[in-house]
Amino acid sequence: MTDPKPALTMREIREALGHVKPGEPEVLVSITRYAVSVLPPGDINRRYFTLHVELTHRGWIVTDGHGGYDADGGWEPGRLGAHPFADYDDALALARRLAPGLTVNGHTATEAYQRTHPTRAAADDGLPKHEIWSAHCEDGCCR
Template identity: 45%
Template sequence: MADVPEATCLPVRYEVSILPEGDINRHVFNIDVEYRGAGRWAVTRHGSCLGADGTWDFGIKEYDRGDDWLNSHRFDLDTALRLAREHAPHIVVNGETALDAYRRTHPET
């Protein structure tokens, strides 16, 4: 019987939000930082991808984007997490920002 290679594990996704874990609204205001291979990470949210210029572009499929687009929408991990943290308070859902939702649901802080 042939040897079976050992399974490996790779962390591939971070969830970024200003709302605390367990907050009922967190899932609608979160941003994902997802590994795309070769040390490059994407900052995504509901089918959109954050670019280096700070704008969200709809569509995150690498196969329908050119190298220029990919280079402006893929980052090293530290940069991707920094961008996600910077944008997290400003995510808007139904006219309310994540910061508005945080202040409404956590008035004591």
């Protein structure tokens, strides 16, 4: 009985498929920053109401671009005050908890979301529907 061939490594498979050339180093890709916001991509206010979870030499930190957050959610100017988390899941959990209340010019991220993404419930609050829905429905379908 002959010995079966040993299994190929992922590198050998990629070389056989022509994805990498033998002897050349692989290109490595690392995720080192996550964006956390209640506002969807493309929203005009997203960049102002977004927290970032970033990998630094100290660990994963939560920052708003101007300051960092400690483990309890307290803010300090600069990045040095940011608590370094060993695990990005813990840093993401803090950012998710803080994101709805992130405040810019006296408005929270949730308020910014509600202003740019009105709901049907908001239409029933007694306000003129045109003011609520005009940004959503240019053709007047919601009036």
